[in-house]
Amino acid sequence: MNTLEQKRHFDAIIERIERARIRVSEHHIVKIVAASKYVDAQAIRDLYSIGQRAFGENKVQDLKIKADLLEELPLEWHFIGTLQKNKINQLLGVHPHMIHSIDSLELALALQERLSRENQTLRALVQVNSAYEETKAGFMPEEFSDKYAQIATQCPNLHLQGIMSIGAHTDDRAIVQKSFETTRSLFEQLPDATVCSMGMSGDFELAIECGSTLVRLGSILFKHK
């Protein structure tokens, strides 16, 4: 794709987001994080050049490599994958804008320890497994609110902004919708939360209609046929 084609493709996606957003409310704002795990630094540069600023990676090593290569650009990096405790130092070295995937109290405490030692803070979302799938990370919906409060109290250097989840892995739209509604209702009970991160290439319009404020788009942006 040349730049013009890429711009048209991107505009068409933004148009779809706009239509879903307006169905919720004219005041409802949705942010795009481009999940760039499929592509190299040059493809990120290309998308940046047509207006995208926020990018998400799910592996610390890849985030580090791409952030270093693109250091001169004012990009906003999101960490969206499962974080292993032995990668915490490397992640914090990149100074990401936000981590979406706090999925255990242990991880939160380990981050807190490192952050306080470095006198650093980090915006964070707590992940919920609202689809109740064994393969997915995150707290169960029943325990979510308590865990969120616990993390907020015990980890002052993690600045909690809200919730993240991955929609149910099925073609049954009603089940996907139910998982998004579960996430949204937990989000609404959180004190001072502003970010409800849900929706990917296959389900972002439904996620927005269920109240998502941030969609993480990968294949639809980067893997067009």
Ligand SMILES: *Cc1c(COP(=O)(O)O)cnc(C)c1O
């Ligand atoms: C890859 C990834 C996405 C984007 O997935 P697509 O279906 O390609 O849009 C979103 N969230 C997370 C956590 C991911 O790892």
